[in-house]
Amino acid sequence: MQSNTRSSTEYLRDVLLVFLFFLTSLKLLQKYIKQWHLSRKLGKDETQDIYKAYRSVPGPPSFPFIGNAINVLPKHGMLERLLNLGIKHGHCFKLTNPLTEDLVFLNSPEAVQAILSSHEHLRKSYLLEKLCPSKIDTTMAILPGGEKWKSMRKILARPFMYKALQIHNPCFYKQSERMTSQLEERFINGNSAVNTVDDLLKQCIFGMASESLMGVDLEDVEDGAKFCKNLELLMQQWITRVYRPWLLIPWIWKISSSYRIMEDSLNSLTNVIFKVLDIYKKKLNEEPDNDDLNNNTMAGVMLKNGIEPMTIFREVAVMLGIANETTPSAAEYTLFMLALHPNHQELCRQEIDAAFDDPSKCHNGVLEFEALKELKHLERCIQESLRMNPVSLSLRTLETPLRINEELVLPSNVSVIVLPYILHNNPKYFPNPEQFEPERFLPENVRERHHYAYVPFSAGPRNCIGMKLSMVELKVIMATILRKFEVRTPDTRESVQLEMDPTMKPLKPIRFTMTKRILT
Numbered sequence: 001m002q003s004n005t006r007s008s009t010e011y012l013r014d015v016l017l018v019f020l021f022f023l024t025s026l027k028l029l030q031k032y033i034k035q036w037h038l039s040r041k042l043g044k045d046e047t048q049d050i051y052k053a054y055r056s057v058p059g060p061p062s063f064p065f066i067g068n069a070i071n072v073l074p075k076h077g078m079l080e081r082l083l084n085l086g087i088k089h090g091h092c093f094k095l096t097n098p099l100t101e102d103l104v105f106l107n108s109p110e111a112v113q114a115i116l117s118s119h120e121h122l123r124k125s126y127l128l129e130k131l132c133p134s135k136i137d138t139t140m141a142i143l144p145g146g147e148k149w150k151s152m153r154k155i156l157a158r159p160f161m162y163k164a165l166q167i168h169n170p171c172f173y174k175q176s177e178r179m180t181s182q183l184e185e186r187f188i189n190g191n192s193a194v195n196t197v198d199d200l201l202k203q204c205i206f207g208m209a210s211e212s213l214m215g216v217d218l219e220d221v222e223d224g225a226k227f228c229k230n231l232e233l234l235m236q237q238w239i240t241r242v243y244r245p246w247l248l249i250p251w252i253w254k255i256s257s258s259y260r261i262m263e264d265s266l267n268s269l270t271n272v273i274f275k276v277l278d279i280y281k282k283k284l285n286e287e288p289d290n291d292d293l294n295n296n297t298m299a300g301v302m303l304k305n306g307i308e309p310m311t312i313f314r315e316v317a318v319m320l321g322i323a324n325e326t327t328p329s330a331a332e333y334t335l336f337m338l339a340l341h342p343n344h345q346e347l348c349r350q351e352i353d354a355a356f357d358d359p360s361k362c363h364n365g366v367l368e369f370e371a372l373k374e375l376k377h378l379e380r381c382i383q384e385s386l387r388m389n390p391v392s393l394s395l396r397t398l399e400t401p402l403r404i405n406e407e408l409v410l411p412s413n414v415s416v417i418v419l420p421y422i423l424h425n426n427p428k429y430f431p432n433p434e435q436f437e438p439e440r441f442l443p444e445n446v447r448e449r450h451h452y453a454y455v456p457f458s459a460g461p462r463n464c465i466g467m468k469l470s471m472v473e474l475k476v477i478m479a480t481i482l483r484k485f486e487v488r489t490p491d492t493r494e495s496v497q498l499e500m501d502p503t504m505k506p507l508k509p510i511r512f513t514m515t516k517r518i519l520t
């Protein structure tokens, strides 16, 4: 019996070895074919120069079969390992991966500018395209550049501009007031003085994004929390495939439980968004010339441009998925920073009180949109918090070579990553990076820094379309919370670990205490 078990273990090991050998050979073959293709395009000498320079890109030792897997796995602690590599190797380093393209991390503002400002390198990643559920793989955020991406990005730009956001100003306060009442319930009337707030921030931000982008309060159609949960399930199943590569094989994926969960959540989301579109169309029929309805929501601009309902559904679902994955962790972390630094919290509060107490800037508890621009210290605190926890990253797969500087050209079929966490925590660009110093964002200090040293929302033609929306959301949320509560935390910066999942967020929800302010 024992020898049987041993022999089946050995058999398994042999199969695994053959499989890995086969994979590595395939990868090598693929590499030579790509090199041969490039040499036909550029000439043999130039191609040899590119590959020679590429081989000199530093990086940790890579192993047969597993490449640099040990540098990224386990997920726990990955960010710190990557930051250390960034600081050790300087402006770029590479990691190899036996299953997909090599990854080159760009860590200096000059190298970051080379990729992000380029209009030629707009493809995000082959892997991202492969992983994407087929119903949403043609959305603007996933498309590999090209005319289709360009025209959709142009159509969708309008609802994200300040003019459109200004129109939705009352809805931001409505959602935020809803949240502060829930906070009051939790901290003042509840049993425990110490609580987490991540769920309430998420619901509030989701409400703001969905109402401003679709023009309908989701709570009027169905339980917003349920919709939010379905979006999260969709994102989780999608990401599961990165950590379980066998799910990349289509037939295994289609019989997996993850696929079924994803299909169920997709169907549920489709039903709700179609209901919202019906409400919106009815409103449009009643007021066909209403500029707000036609131009200031995603639903409006897409209907006006004759885009079919299924495409509208896809764009809205992906947009809300991204909104839900990014701004809530930025809000939680900003609140944490303000809780850890009462002096900065007080400076923000002085500006906030001055605006709320000025009858020319505040009507019925709603600050004029323009008054948000005057909350300068708050804005710097949000920027500094996004420096320390930049939430997202930029990823591109090169279809043609990319010149980084005089010496280095990266060959095609390499994936390039800008991880702002590395850039923003490098003492060379931000001295004492572990310190919370909002003064770094005073205009005179910003002017002295390289424009590409701070890129939480990316930059260039494929930057974040939702940047202004999320800054407005973050300001309104912080202003309404600080107006009502004194915020503190029993957690420390060292005890709050950030993880990439798939965006950067605290591993465990952060705990807060909130004391109600007595306003005279």
Ligand code: HEM
Pocket (backbone or CB within 6 Å): 140, 141, 142, 153, 209, 319, 320, 322, 323, 326, 327, 330, 390, 391, 392, 393, 394, 395, 455, 456, 457, 458, 459, 461, 462, 463, 464, 465, 466, 467, 469, 470
């Ligand atoms: C704090 C919040 C946010 C952060 C830090 C953030 C950051 C980013 C980053 C780094 C990118 C990658 C760009 C690239 O590949 O170079 C991106 C893309 C994108 N973001 Fe955001 N984002 C945030 C909020 C939002 C919100 C609220 C929305 C929409 C409601 C949004 C929609 C998008 C879209 C659609 C793209 C893809 C754009 C394209 O491919 O053309 N983001 N974001």
